[in-house]
Amino acid sequence: MKTIITGDRPTGRLHLGHYFGSVQNRVKMQYDYDTYILIADVQALTDNFENPQKVRENVHELALDYLAAGIDPTHSHIYIQSCIPEVAELTVYFSNLVTVSRLYRNPTTKHEVGQKTELFGSDGESITYGFLGYPVSQAADITALDGDYVPVGEDQVPHIEQTREIVRKFNTIYGETFKEPEAVLSETPRIKGLDGNDKMGKSLGNAIYLADTEEEVSKKVMSAVTDPSKIKKDDPANPDICMVYYYHKLLNNPNLDTICKECKAGSRGCVACKKELIKVMMEFLKPIQERRKYYEEHPEEVERILQEGTASARERTKEVMKRVRKNMKLDYFE
16 A cells, blocks of 8 residues: 555644645545554644643644544554654754755745744744754655655645655665655645635634534634625625635535525525524534544543554654665664
């Protein structure tokens, strides 16, 4: 079987954007590929190095969300990045193959550096070595497990291309060692936030989390952006610019055609439409939350799944690194 490497940084719980943008696809693919799902706690420290307890707690939360969303531990290996020292070793070797100027040219890194300098100043003092070297670390994650495919969103494609560059350079210098991984783009475009923002994000406060209670979902949905031209209940509106209708479509509401017609005709009020969305959303989240509740009540099972997944990843990286050290003439005692 071909190998898939994918994962997330443990910076908080997963939301619908994560689910439809990547996790749903992983659930489908796990039965056809040897699937490794990374909890990237080391990379999470690039933004949270002063708050390691937050990262540690979110490792468990992320594992719960994965299992709740349908990741099957009998078909997927969920593993913790910091428990794979071979990845850290390979990151060091790769760091010699990438110039600082190349890292700054990475479009995704360039955008994130711009965001940081806006927040903390334009002198670059806030940019750490770890933050700038994120794509190098990611390249090590992928290649240390001999990954074939990496399911990503469009914003991560530059990182995968940088991985391929590193692989080509390494193979040229040290001989054929790694395969070039391929990016697999999600079939679902980036999910918008409740406020109409093009991205649903933790820091933007516009997300529905997989673990949200009905009370939390209700509060968020009732504040969702609708057509601003609809002032009164009976005013006709354009559902195509309404975030409530957007989520009805996302969740495949069987009543979608009726909602569209009634909205355009002015016979459907926004409050009623939002209440229907809350009902549909909670029906969608119910099986996810039931699985989450099971694993919350069985923490020893979650720990076992993480230990087994990490052990599997570790064994694989050990074999890859034997090949790496041999080709780099660093196999002194092997």
